[in-house]
Amino acid sequence: xxxxxxxxxxxxxxxxxxxxxxxxxxxxxxxxxxxxxxxxxxxxxxxxxxxxxxxxxxxxxxxxxxxxxxxxxxxxxxxxxxxxxxxxxxxxxxxxxxxxxxxxxxxxxxxxxxxxxxxxxxxxxxxxxxxxxxxxxxxxxxxxxxxxxxxxxxxxxxxxxxxxxxxxxxxxxxxxxxxxxxxxxxxxxxxxxxxxxx
Amino acid sequence: xxxxxxxxxxxxxxxxxxxxxxxxxxxxxxxxxxxxxxxxxxxxxxxxxxxxxxxxxxxxxxxxxxxxxxxxxxxxxxxxxxxxxxxxxxxxxxxxxxxxxxxxxxxxxxxxxxxxxxxxxxxxxxxxxxxxxxxxxxxxxxxxxxxxxxxxxxxxxxxxxxxxxxxxxxxxxxxxxxxxxxxxxxxxxxxxxxxxxx
Numbered sequence: 008x009x010x011x012x013x014x015x016x017x018x019x020x021x022x023x024x025x026x027x028x029x030x031x032x033x034x035x036x037x038x039x040x041x042x043x044x045x046x047x048x049x050x051x052x053x054x055x056x057x058x059x060x061x062x063x064x065x066x067x068x069x070x071x072x073x074x075x076x077x078x079x080x081x082x083x084x085x086x087x088x089x090x091x092x093x094x095x096x097x098x099x100x101x102x103x104x105x106x107x108x109x110x111x112x113x114x115x116x117x118x119x120x121x122x123x124x125x126x127x128x129x130x131x132x133x134x135x136x137x138x139x140x141x142x143x144x145x146x147x148x149x150x151x152x153x154x155x156x157x158x159x160x161x162x163x164x165x166x167x168x169x170x171x172x173x174x175x176x177x178x179x180x181x182x183x184x185x186x187x188x189x190x191x192x193x194x195x196x197x198x199x200x201x202x203x204x205x
Numbered sequence: 206x207x208x209x210x211x212x213x214x215x216x217x218x219x220x221x222x223x224x225x226x227x228x229x230x231x232x233x234x235x236x237x238x239x240x241x242x243x244x245x246x247x248x249x250x251x252x253x254x255x256x257x258x259x260x261x262x263x264x265x266x267x268x269x270x271x272x273x274x275x276x277x278x279x280x281x282x283x284x285x286x287x288x289x290x291x292x293x294x295x296x297x298x299x300x301x302x303x304x305x306x307x308x309x310x311x312x313x314x315x316x317x318x319x320x321x322x323x324x325x326x327x328x329x330x331x332x333x334x335x336x337x338x339x340x341x342x343x344x345x346x347x348x349x350x351x352x353x354x355x356x357x358x359x360x361x362x363x364x365x366x367x368x369x370x371x372x373x374x375x376x377x378x379x380x381x382x383x384x385x386x387x388x389x390x391x392x393x394x395x396x397x398x399x400x401x402x403x
């Protein structure tokens with residue numbers, strides 16, 4: 008799949024929730040993601056140079072309107088290819104559920120993959136129907152950056168649809184008062200490594 | 206976990222089924238395994254030299270006594286460390302269920318892992334209670350080798366228990382008329398690569 012994604016920094020998440028509601032955004036659930044990034048084994052290519060990512064995710068899903076007991080934990084292994092567009096975060100993504108995080112970590116470690124860092128993301132997922140597109144929008148908080156963001160995302164399996172999807176996403180953001188220039192093409196991993204200088 | 210495993214070649218699987226029954230072996234289910242082995246990316250160590258293995262498994266499980274509709278398909282990623290004993294196939298094993306085979310193959314391919322070969326194994330799993338041990342025994346047929354084998358296996362998490370487990374397994378095999386000298390310490394992958402000379 009190709010993930011077409013736009014990220015913008017926001018200062019007021021509560022205001023954004025109000026705007027989401029006003030635009031028929033449906034709250035689906037909240038997530039806490041603990042994402043551990045890996046680089047290739049020594050002697051092979053450097054993902055920082057090639058703009059790829061290999062990620063192990065622990066995903067805790069819950070609904071703020073329900074009892075916390077309904078927490079749902081899943082684990083994912085994800086590969087992300089280099090960005091194929093400069094104004095957005097469009098890239099190939101291969102994502103699969105795995106049974107166990109520690110076992111996968113152990114295998115990656117034995118195979119020589121180098122742990123880069125673990126990032127916590129607190130997220131609220133909303134869904135919108137916009138111009139016949141199903142758009143997912145996340146209000147994210149990254150404790151390590153002490154900043155809120157929104158990410159809007161559309162998944163497509165066709166390269167031809169990228170440009171159209173990007174246009175739709177920017178139109179959608181416009182509705183929320185967000186301009187194209189505000190789009191951050193850097194990944195959270197890049198923003199964090201810049202900040203903590205690794 | 207540490208997998209203590211003994212493999213022997215057998216010529217008559219039907220005779221073995223009778224011996225299993227005579228010794229209170231309980232048929233659990235049958236399996237068709239399609240195992241794809243990978244080697245490390247070029248420039249890194251060679252698993253053929255280091256005696257390690259990275260395996261993607263498609264496992265189709267069914268019961269010969271039930272309707273075939275109850276087939277159950279699962280996928281596994283498995284790492285096996287080098288053998289830590291010469292008379293058996295005792296080695297570290299890390300094994301986890303994954304959601305999707307093709308996605309995992311694609312990730313391994315992008316990361317540079319080299320596909321070695323795919324091997325089909327037709328197996329029947331039996332369980333025995335023997336001297337307070339739960340022992341798993343498989344009657345295997347490998348179409349590519351045109352040969353039957355039995356594999357007996359015991360999983361332990363302690364290095365101290367290896368020797369004791371091996372003794373128990375050899376005692377168990379003795380019950381079936383199989384001698385210690387018949388144990389093959391080579392893996393199926395090794396037996397096959399020897400035969401087809403890759």
